[in-house]
Amino acid sequence: MTEQEAREALVDYGRSLFQRGYSCGTSGNLSVRLPAGGFLMSPTNVSLGRLTADALSRLDADGRHLDGAAPTKEAWLHLAMYAARPNDRAVVHLHSTYAAALSCRTDLPADDALPALTPYVIMRVGRVALVPYSRPGDTTPAATIRQLAAAHRAVLLANHGPVVAGRDLETAVSAAEELEETARLFFVLEGRPSRPLDREQIEDVQRVFGAAP
Numbered sequence: 001m002t003e004q005e006a007r008e009a010l011v012d013y014g015r016s017l018f019q020r021g022y023s024c025g026t027s028g029n030l031s032v033r034l035p036a037g038g039f040l041m042s043p044t045n046v047s048l049g050r051l052t053a054d055a056l057s058r059l060d061a062d063g064r065h066l067d068g069a070a071p072t073k074e075a076w077l078h079l080a081m082y083a084a085r086p087n088d089r090a091v092v093h094l095h096s097t098y099a100a101a102l103s104c105r106t107d108l109p110a111d112d113a114l115p116a117l118t119p120y121v122i123m124r125v126g127r128v129a130l131v132p133y134s135r136p137g138d139t140t141p142a143a144t145i146r147q148l149a150a151a152h153r154a155v156l157l158a159n160h161g162p163v164v165a166g167r168d169l170e171t172a173v174s175a176a177e178e179l180e181e182t183a184r185l186f187f188v189l190e191g192r193p194s195r196p197l198d199r200e201q202i203e204d205v206q207r208v209f210g211a212a213p
Ligand SMILES: [Zn+2]
Pocket: 028, 074, 093, 094, 095, 160, 161
C-alpha cells in the first residue's frame, strides 16, 4: 500500500465509522504504520467523518510530528500498541457506546473483559485486557498498554473505550466493530439466562480458525 492509498483508506474508514455511529463528535482516532516507517494519524479535534487525505498528521518512527495537522492527543495510545505489536500496521481507538459502557463495569476479569459470546469475537478480537482508569492527557498507562498489547490485540481503557490493532486498517476496523457488537450483545442479554462459549468451545474455534493474531 502506498502512502497515498493509506491516506485515502484512513479517510474512507473514518467516514464509515462516523456515519455508522461508532464515533461521535471528535472522539476516536485512527492510524496506520507507513511502509517506509513512521505513521499517519487522524489530527486532533477533527471528526472522523471529516478527515481529508492531505490534512492527516505524519509522525516519524519515534512518534515525533513531521508534517500535516497536529496529531490526536491520544497518539501515545497508538504508539504504545505499535511498540508491542511490530507486525501490526493499523490501530483504531473509539469511544463507541457499548464498549465504553463495558469499560465502566467492575464485575469483569481484567485479563478477559469481553465475554466470548460468539465464535466471531474469538476469531477477530481475542481476549480483551482492561487498562485501569487514567485521566485524559495522562500518558503513564503507556507502559501497561505496551505490556498487555504483546498478548492482546485489543485493550479496553476503563471509563473510556477500546484500542484495537490489526495487520491492516480493514482488520483493525473490523475487530473494533466486532468488539462493539459483542459488548452490545452483552448488555442486550443482561438479566437473562445466557451462555457464553465455554473453554472447550473457545479452544475448538481457535484450533479450526486460528486465534486472533
Ligand atoms: Zn479516547
